Amino acid sequence: MISENITQIQTNIKTACQKCKRTFTDVTLISVSKTKPVSMLMEAYNAGSRDFGENKVQELIEKYDIMPKDIRWHMIGHLQRNKVKYIVDKVFLIHSVDSLKLAEEISKEALKKNVCVSILIEVNISGEDSKFGIKPEDTEQFIRSISVLPGIKIKGLMTIAPYVENPEDNRQYFAQLKQLSVDINHKNIDNVSMNVLSMGMTGDYEVAIEEGATYVRIGTGIFGERQYL
Ligand SMILES: *Cc1c(COP(=O)(O)O)cnc(C)c1O
Numbered sequence: 610m611i612s613e614n615i616t617q618i619q620t621n622i623k624t625a626c627q628k629c630k631r632t633f634t635d636v637t638l639i640s641v642s643k644t645k646p647v648s649m650l651m652e653a654y655n656a657g658s659r660d661f662g663e664n665k666v667q668e669l670i671e672k673y674d675i676m677p678k679d680i681r682w683h684m685i686g687h688l689q690r691n692k693v694k695y696i697v698d699k700v701f702l703i704h705s706v707d708s709l710k711l712a713e714e715i716s717k718e719a720l721k722k723n724v725c726v727s728i729l730i731e732v733n734i735s736g737e738d739s740k741f742g743i744k745p746e747d748t749e750q751f752i753r754s755i756s757v758l759p760g761i762k763i764k765g766l767m768t769i770a771p772y773v774e775n776p777e778d779n780r781q782y783f784a785q786l787k788q789l790s791v792d793i794n795h796k797n798i799d800n801v802s803m804n805v806l807s808m809g810m811t812g813d814y815e816v817a818i819e820e821g822a823t824y825v826r827i828g829t830g831i832f833g834e835r836q837y838l
Pocket residue numbers: 641643664685686769810811812826827828829830
């Protein structure tokens with residue numbers, strides 16, 4: 610089932626890329642495996658998935674220890690400062706940097722472990738109160754202020770779009786995040802690249818790709834509904 614789901618989603622990603630004349634290999638599917646057992650992650654791994662997304666530090670490090678070592682782990686959930694030290698040398702990319710204090714902590718722990726951590730800035734593009742993330746209008750200044758920190762590399766932007774029935778309703782937000790990344794890229798800030806756009810989930814990833822997503826984060830579409838205990 611998981612393997613069929615991944616095959617179908619990869620086909621849909623290809624179709625979405627063709628539709629907007631993008632290269633298929635520019636879009637990476639992240640299997641969002643939060644709450645799911647390692648046996649299911651292994652099914653996704655055996656179907657070819659090498660990018661996994663988790664939103665809790667404890668769960669990420671447990672799975673990191675058990676799963677094969679060629680996996681790229683993505684921290685996609687809200688990250689507490691006191692937990693940064695457990696993951697800086699394990700994650701491929703932190704998608705959810707949304708405060709100066711958090712960025713400073715990542716920088717500090719990265720230096721301790723002698724690694725360079727790739728990060729994305731989480732932007733609250735829809736302005737929903739319930740969402741984490743930097744306001745679009747504050748994003749450039751925020752990036753300038755953390756770009757000088759050692760041990761971190763800013764690679765781009767991430768957003769969590771609202772939950773909607775019709776994915777077209779989120780197109781505006783994906784387009785706005787893309788435009789923001791283009792605008793910031795034009796500023797040529799040292800130590801900052803804007804090549805990565807993490808946006809799109811099970812319900813709206815095709816629209817996100819049409820608007821420029823380079824990572825889509827898909828949980829339910831691969832592993833089925835989540836049960837929270
Ligand atoms: C859970 C989660 C996803 C995946 O959501 P689905 O709708 O199950 O595909 C994507 N991004 C983030 C940040 C998440 O927490």
